[in-house]
Amino acid sequence: MDAKMNMEYASIQLTDLPDEILMIIFKKLDGVEILYSLLDVNKQLNKIVHDRIFTSVLTLLKYHLDDRIDSLSFRMLNRFCSEILPQIHNKIQWLNLETSSMRRILRSTYYPNLIGLGLYELHIEEAEYLFSGKII
Numbered sequence: 694m695d696a697k698m699n700m701e702y703a704s705i706q707l708t709d710l711p712d713e714i715l716m717i718i719f720k721k722l723d724g725v726e727i728l729y730s731l732l733d734v735n736k737q738l739n740k741i742v743h744d745r746i747f748t749s750v751l752t753l754l755k756y757h758l759d760d761r762i763d764s765l766s767f768r769m770l771n772r773f774c775s776e777i778l779p780q781i782h783n784k785i786q787w788l789n790l791e792t793s794s795m796r797r798i799l800r801s802t803y804y805p806n807l808i809g810l811g812l813y814e815l816h817i818e819e820a821e822y823l824f825s826g827k828i829i
Contacts, residue, residue, distance in 0.1 A: 719731075724752075728751075729773070732777055732780070743780075745784060748781045749785065749787065750786065751785060751787070751788055753794065754813060763791070764793045764794040775801070782802040786809065787809040787810070792813070792816070792819055
């Protein structure tokens, strides 16, 4: 009976798990959500979420089941632009963005290792402006 009572009061926290197990779990989740939720929580989680698995390709938009694409929530976008992207900017190799938040994300920091950019919901006028440098 005492063993059963002790088990009821024993608690295991996420950070009690070894890093390898946490990586296996986190790989199954959305990388942007992982960064948003766990960056700067503690040293162990910070080290894990700075891994290139979570930082090299970022999709900073929301896909819906009905094929719509939206920007991240204001709160999430704000944290990415002010805190997260400046911390991981040198690890980012590819960004997937939608037009309403594209400028803010691209201007939030310098991306020295960016080799690819996916632009979604980009209208012809915006594309002409972006790629010609002319004001329309």
